[in-house]
Each structure stands twice: as C-alpha cells, then as structure tokens.
Amino acid sequence: MLDTSDKTSEKYSFFEFFAGGGMARSGLGDEWECMFANDMDRIKAATYKKNWGDSHFDSRDIHEVKIEDLKVHVDLAWASFPCQDLSVAGNGLGIGNTGSEGVTRSGALWPFLELIDGLRQESRQPRLLVLENVVGLLSLEGGRDFSAICSRLGEIGYRYGAVVIDTRHFLPQSRPRVFIIAVLRNIDTPRHLYREMATESWHTPTLMRAYRSLSPQIHADWVWWDLGLVPTLKKNALQSIVKLEGIDWHTPEETTKIISRMTPIHVARLEKAMAAENVSVGSLYYRMRREGDINKQRAEITFSDVLGCLRTPRGGGSRSRIIVAGNGQVRTRLLSIQEAAALMGLEDTYVLPEAYQHAFKVIGDGVAVPPVRFLAERLLEPLILAAREDIVRDFEGAAKQAAAFA
Structure with missing residues (x-):
C-alpha cells in the first residue's frame, strides 16, 4: 500500500x-x-x-x-x-x-x-x-x-x-x-x-x-x-577570493617573459592598467594563435571583476593565471588551488588533491x-x-x- x-x-x-x-x-x-x-x-x-x-x-x-x-x-x-x-x-x-x-x-x-x-x-x-x-x-x-x-x-x-x-x-x-x-x-x-x-x-x-x-x-x-x-553578483566578490599578499608570485624575469609573449593590443591593455592608481586583478591565459604560416603561443589578459573560465590544465598552457597591475607595477602568478575552489563555490571543508595538476583537473571539469x-x-x-x-x-x-x- x-x-x-x-x-x-x-x-x-x-x-x-x-x-x-x-x-x-x-x-x-x-x-x-x-x-x-x-x-x-x-x-x-x-x-x-x-x-x-x-x-x-x-x-x-x-x-x-x-x-x-x-x-x-x-x-x-x-x-x-x-x-x-x-x-x-x-x-x-x-x-x-x-x-x-x-x-x-x-x-x-x-x-x-x-x-x-x-x-x-x-x-x-x-x-x-x-x-x-x-x-x-x-x-x-x-x-x-x-x-x-x-x-x-x-x-x-x-x-x-x-x-x-x-x-x-x-x-x-x-x-x-x-x-x-x-x-x-x-x-x-x-x-x-x-x-x-x-x-x-x-x-x-x-x-x-x-x-x-x-x-x-x-x-x-x-x-x-x-x-x-x-x-x-556581490560587490568586491573577486577581491574577497584573490589574495594579493602572503602568496608566491612569479619572479620579475618570469613576468617579463610573459609580457614578451603579448601582442601590442594586450601590451597596451597592460600599460593602461599599470598607469591607474587603483590595483586591477585580471585573467592571464596562454593561447596558440595563427600568425602567418606559423602558430605562436601568446599571453592574453583581461581586466575585469570576473575572471575567465577555469580549465583543466593540459601541458601547462591553459593553466589559470592572474595578473595584478596598478601604480606602475605588475605581478603575475598561477591561481592557487584554494582560490580556484572558492571560484567554484566549494566549501573550505571540501578535500581536493594536493597535487596542483590533479586539483585543477577535478575543478576544471566540474560544475x-x-x-x-x-x-x-x-x-x-x-x-x-x-x-x-x-x-x-x-x-x-x-x-x-x-x-x-x-
């Protein structure tokens, strides 16, 4: 019954x-x-x-x-x-x-x-x-x-x-x-x-x-x-997730190498952000672009209150990176596992793999x-x-x- x-x-x-x-x-x-x-x-x-x-x-x-x-x-x-x-x-x-x-x-x-x-x-x-x-x-x-x-x-x-x-x-x-x-x-x-x-x-x-x-x-x-x-979306949501201090950044040489891979359009975008008095946080990705008869790896950036889509890293090129610019300065680094988890709405108690590649595989393929x-x-x-x-x-x-x- x-x-x-x-x-x-x-x-x-x-x-x-x-x-x-x-x-x-x-x-x-x-x-x-x-x-x-x-x-x-x-x-x-x-x-x-x-x-x-x-x-x-x-x-x-x-x-x-x-x-x-x-x-x-x-x-x-x-x-x-x-x-x-x-x-x-x-x-x-x-x-x-x-x-x-x-x-x-x-x-x-x-x-x-x-x-x-x-x-x-x-x-x-x-x-x-x-x-x-x-x-x-x-x-x-x-x-x-x-x-x-x-x-x-x-x-x-x-x-x-x-x-x-x-x-x-x-x-x-x-x-x-x-x-x-x-x-x-x-x-x-x-x-x-x-x-x-x-x-x-x-x-x-x-x-x-x-x-x-x-x-x-x-x-x-x-x-x-x-x-x-x-x-x-709540105001300052990105600032509440991305850390600006107490975390490892790329060396100046590594950042310079990244900038060298930008096209003039993205260099101009970076210079504008660097000239501003306020600090801006942006997304940084490597992309393969066809230029003439060859493919070139290019660094592309976007400054916004919203970061780009997190992806599963394959060979390092699509790893999620951030770029911070303002007051004449620029810094770059990989997005941390903790930041990526927060960008997916996962609780602090959620257990991710310790290995960076493995953690981003779970995150990048997740909903x-x-x-x-x-x-x-x-x-x-x-x-x-x-x-x-x-x-x-x-x-x-x-x-x-x-x-x-x-």
Whole structure:
C-alpha cells in the first residue's frame, strides 16, 4: 500500500553520473540523497570518495554499468557528461551517434540514456533528468548533437527544455553552461515554472539558434523553463577570493617573459592598467594563435571583476593565471588551488588533491556549486514536489473510486 502521509518532507533522491568530485552533489545540498554515483577517472573518483564516501560509488566505465546496479527508484538522474569533444578548447568531435560506443568521450552520454530507457521499461525511470555541459553543445555540428539528444529524450518519455546559466551571476568566474532539464510527460508541470516563449535571461542567442534548428516534432516536447530573476553578483566578490599578499608570485624575469609573449593590443591593455592608481586583478591565459604560416603561443589578459573560465590544465598552457597591475607595477602568478575552489563555490571543508595538476583537473571539469543549488531551488525541487502531489492525488482518487464500489 502506498504511504501518502508526508511525501513533501522526504529527501529528494538522485543518481549522479560522470560525478567527478561530486560537485553537483555539493550544489544539490543536504536535502538530497545520492543513491548511486559513477565516474571512471581515477583522480576524480578518489576525490569523490574522500568527500562523500564510497558505499554508493561505482568507478567502472559507463558502458559497464547495468540497470541492476541502479537498485532504487529516484527523483533525479544528473549527468555532467564529458565535455572534451564539445568545448572550444577541445577537439570538436562531438557526441557521435546513438549506440556508437567509444567513438568520443562526450559520446558517453548515449549509454547513460540507454540506462534511463532500461529503467523506463521497468517503470522506474527518474522523474527528472539534468544533462549539463559546455555551451558548445548547442552549436557544434550545426546543432545536430543537441537535436539528437532532444530527440532521444522524447523517445524515452520526457519533455525537455534548456537554459544557459553563467557562474558569473553567483561568483567572479565566467563559466556559462547549458542545462537540459527533462521531465516525465505524465507530470503536471506547475504553470509558474515555464513560459510560452523564451526569456532573455535564460535563453541566450546561441540557445535560440539551436532551438530554431530543431524539427517540429522535437518542438512539440519543448518546454521554456523559467528560473525567475537573475541573481546579482556581490560587490568586491573577486577581491574577497584573490589574495594579493602572503602568496608566491612569479619572479620579475618570469613576468617579463610573459609580457614578451603579448601582442601590442594586450601590451597596451597592460600599460593602461599599470598607469591607474587603483590595483586591477585580471585573467592571464596562454593561447596558440595563427600568425602567418606559423602558430605562436601568446599571453592574453583581461581586466575585469570576473575572471575567465577555469580549465583543466593540459601541458601547462591553459593553466589559470592572474595578473595584478596598478601604480606602475605588475605581478603575475598561477591561481592557487584554494582560490580556484572558492571560484567554484566549494566549501573550505571540501578535500581536493594536493597535487596542483590533479586539483585543477577535478575543478576544471566540474560544475560550479551555486548554479546547481539555484537550479534545484527554482526548478528541480518544485517539479519533484508537484510529481509527488500527483501521486497522492491519484492514490486518493483511486481509493475513493474503490470505496464507491464497495
């Protein structure tokens, strides 16, 4: 017999696929209970276990996970699937085709959706799915990858929509990500959670172009999710994270070498910042740029209240660096592990690998914590509560009908 006594007070339950260090879990918060987590990367798996334990963790390749391993019926399945083949810094291979196992790393999404389909056939698919990735997913291959995902979601019984949330609204880091939120068709979605048309706040021009490229059949299952007002970043948020004293800086010779790799445009930008009376903190990245017939490594800087997107370091070129200039002075250094963790919204108690490269691998491939909490509060939790209320109403209606015939 179904217990309808207090469905709204239960914890929300979820699976976390491609879990990394469990940053989606950190964002969802204490009101959520993870029933299964999976990631095959050794460094990320070790980080997850240090922070969340290993009783529910599976370190196998997603292709090896079976429906039998997912023993319970949960509210949500979260998948921050690999972005390497979708990002600007990646190789542009895309996600491949349904069933094309092992073609690309980002193609690991397909076996995840096959697992969800298997749960559907046992009538225990999650009420909600969240697929999170870089915004390159929307435009790569002319939007065909995005279209293929939406089509597959429709085939396995979901309505869906997407929003773009930039971490810069919560933390001083520019990190736009696309979140595809799918809900079972039989759930009565509360009217205040969606609109009849796109909103400028959550549906960017890139997302709109991707939407227009979808077929009418895919449009039929589309939902324009509404997350309400956009948060405002607190003043001096960057200054509260980046340390100016008590930390190791590059030597003057190292800084001079970095400046020598700048183009005249970036040198002029630096000179302007150095001439100012106030100290400015900026992002510093190495980029390979085509100049004539050769590729050159260039140092590029931007001074802003928001730093550039944190990345996974590969060979040192994309390591996150900062540059501080003002009062005729300039200093440069690597961003510290502690600063990077704060830029992702991680608590001080979160345990990261001690090795710099390993820590930034976990951070660079992770999802920022505050946008996850925001999405849960504005959309996921209200949808789950609505689904639970549907169950209660159906049960009570069936009970009344049975009583009438008794």
